[in-house]
Amino acid sequence: MSEQPNLGDCLRGLRKTHGWTLQEVSTLTGVAVSTLSKVENDQMSLSYDKLLQICEGLSIHVTELLSGDRKQPAAR
Template identity: 35%
Template sequence: MDAALEQVGPRLRAARRARGWTLEVLAERSGTSASTISRLESGKRQASLELLLPLVRRLGIRIDDLLPGPPADPRVRRAPRRADGVLVAPLTLEDAPVQGFKLVLQPVAAPPEPRVHDGFEWVYVLSGRLRLELGGQEHLIEPGEAVEFDTRVPHAMSATAEGPAEVLSIFSPAGERMHTHGAG
């Protein structure tokens, strides 16, 4: 079956449930049997215009609402920005469930103040040396090494005084707000 047609049933079910209607309510209002609607929603009956028109009219939606739109452009076109002196280049779409960034941290003599927030963070060092202060202990992370930690533990990241560090960082939306928009 065509992938677009496979989505008709679940989208029909979602539209019905969004109105708080049972199968029986939609059946009564559309003049279609509850068993036919159930089979359409589960994909056990092929959708046709003859079956769908009375349903979409009663639901107040269009036939197009039951079909997926064209695939979105997968390219990430978000501009890099600076936050607390760190160059932040987004690697994921803005509405992605997890956020990925390439961070370029400049050398500093002392690490920033540790922060705490909800979530987990995963970091991979591309180049330079990363100073990770985690729970009061300092760790030097070399290129090719990765770390994972609970961000509810006080933590701070910076490049060592030797030079900049480039890292890939993946975290939840709470971590994204904390790390890429600055301390404010």
């Protein structure tokens, strides 16, 4: 059984791929920097609503965030 990426790793990977800071992601999504940081460090989980809020703010599909696949950034 292969190890699945966790949400924090996926969020950090997506953010780094796009060159976004935590503050930039916070501004785009309306989710607090402290919340994003805690998620990336596996100190908290996100509700489904917050997960959708992040995806909407970053103009990505939830599967792109959760896949852990960092092939290429989406055009913004």
